[in-house]
Amino acid sequence: MTVSASILLVDDDRHLAESMAAWLREMSHRVETVATLAEAKQSLIAGQYDLVMTDLRLGNDDGFDLIGHIKKKHPETAVLVITGYATPDTAVEAVRAGAYDLLTKPLIDDELSLSIERAISQREITRQNEELRKQLDRRSGLENILSHDYRMMKIFDVVDSIANARASVLITGENGTGKSMIARAIHARSTRRNGPFVEVACGALPDTLLESELFGHVAGAYTGANTNRAGKFQLADGGTLFLDEIATATPAMQVKLLRVLQEFQFEQLGGTETHSVDTRVILATNENLSNAVDTGRFRQDLYYRINVVNIVLPSLRERIGDLPLLVDHFLREASETCGREAESFDKDAIKAMQAYAWPGNIRQLENVVERAVLLGRGPVLTVDDLPPELTGRASDQQESSIAGASRAVSLGDIDGKTLRDALEGPERQIILQSLRAHNWNRAATADTLDINRTTLYKKMKRLGLDDPRLQYA
Structure with a gap:
């Protein structure tokens, strides 16, 4: 020895x-x-x-x-x-x-x-x-979710409060806001952290396959089912099951989910034996389930069952003050992964990113930073290293020669959005540019935009422009 x-x-x-x-x-x-x-x-x-x-x-x-x-x-x-x-x-x-x-x-x-x-x-x-x-646990917990925004701080408090509860949690927010990371953080901070964390993208599977995926099947249940197979509810027994894109579930699947969420019992596809599990269920969607209930696309009783605790994640444009922090984090990760020496973005590049609406949220930001690191020509990245949709420039990178013109407004991806949602990005950029032009004097900004100050304050809050750190970005 x-x-x-x-x-x-x-x-x-x-x-x-x-x-x-x-x-x-x-x-x-x-x-x-x-x-x-x-x-x-x-x-x-x-x-x-x-x-x-x-x-x-x-x-x-x-x-x-x-x-x-x-x-x-x-x-x-x-x-x-x-x-x-x-x-x-x-x-x-x-x-x-x-x-x-x-x-x-x-x-x-x-x-x-x-x-x-x-x-x-x-x-x-x-x-x-x-x-x-x-x-x-630290990597998948809250320590890896970077934010100083007060909205996110409140969400962190909620995560700590409900981590050990068995009640279902519904996480809502736009695509790319980090719903999966919050689900993993809840699991990592709970007493179930030593158990499995199983994730299922409900929208990626047709109804029959989704049923087999969730509940398992017995041999002979359908063509090609040659052996018994455990489902995700069984695999997550003692741990956490994360059901993403839950709004895509069909009415028939919603009925089956309602039963298992009430009783934590189910039968496998093609089987008669009832199985019981101790599984904590977290669900997520980027849709407004309340509207889906009103239109009959989502069962009201299932909605009330899963909406015990609702965590609403803000979009990146609503927490734009976190952007420099996130950019720095993604920059270090991309530099290490790509083997490039990228130190930072210059001030104009950061301003351009803060003026953008970010329809793809944090996921899009990560991709933009990685692209800039890969294509950048120096240790300090500039506006020229950003994609055209952020800068409003043509794809050939030629700048407009109109004197005094502001950066062109980008509508971003408007497919499937209401008029109000589609106009949020341009509206945000216009207000932000006017605030900067008037050194954040709200009265002068309201006069220039020909709106009253109360309306301006409400719009700033809704669009995430009420963060005082934006004034120093």
Whole structure:
């Protein structure tokens, strides 16, 4: 054994304990000996040990009680059982209780040395796995969602409040606002974080396949179903199931979802056996489900069932003050991934990005930054490195020569949008440019735009222009 370990030796045979301790010390281990369960518990409180070696018979005490105590109170400590009264059933019981291994007396030196080495190695592997799990939790948790916006701060508080609740959560917001990340953050901060997180894009599958995907199927349920297959609800048992694009579910599928969300019971496609699961369900959509209920496209009872907690994610244009923070994050990621030395965007490029409506939200911003890093011609990226839709320039990158003209307004993607939604982008750019032209004097801006100040204030709030950090961008 090349690495010494701190060992607590628990045995009521003092002579044997001291003899074994002397041999272990010769092997460079640090050893303390105790004879009773009470002394062992006290030693564990006073110091930290890599390994506890214990007999199962400790006078009037039971070694299994010590194993259970260590597993509960000191899970980072490995346990090795040494006994003279072992049976195959005893060994199985000891391992189930939390021991790493069981050795029988009289001990063989090489066997004991090898068992100690393996127990310590397993303890180190467990510690490393736990550290990796914590790192993954941090990456998928709120720590990886960058924002200083007050709307997002409120959402973070909600996530912490409801993380351990079993109630369904409905996350709504435009495409690209980070609904999946919020779902993962809820899972990572809950007591289910050691369980699976399973994601299903409901809109990507036809109704029959979606039913099989969610609930599983038995052999012969349909052509090509040759074996039984577990569904996502079963695979997420003990963890979290994230159903994205839930508004695309057909009326028939909505009925089946309503039942499983009420009772957490279902039958597989083609089967008769009822399955029960302990699955936390988070749902997301970019549609207005309330309107879908009014038009009859979405069941009212299912809407009330899933809308227990509703988290509404703001669009990027509503939290535009976060844009420099997000740009810096994506810039560092893209530079590392692409192997390019891009340090920053200049002030004009940041202003151009803040004036844009971002119909694709954060996902679009990430793509724009990556494109700029790939095509950029220097460490400091400029307006010339941004795509034409952000700058209002023609695709050949030629600038308009009209003196004093402002950057052209970009309508962005207006397919499927109401007139009000389609006009938000141009309206935001016009107001932002006027505010900057008047050094953020709202009275002067309202006069120039020929609207009253109350109307201007309401529009600024709705369009995310009320963030004071915009004045210094």
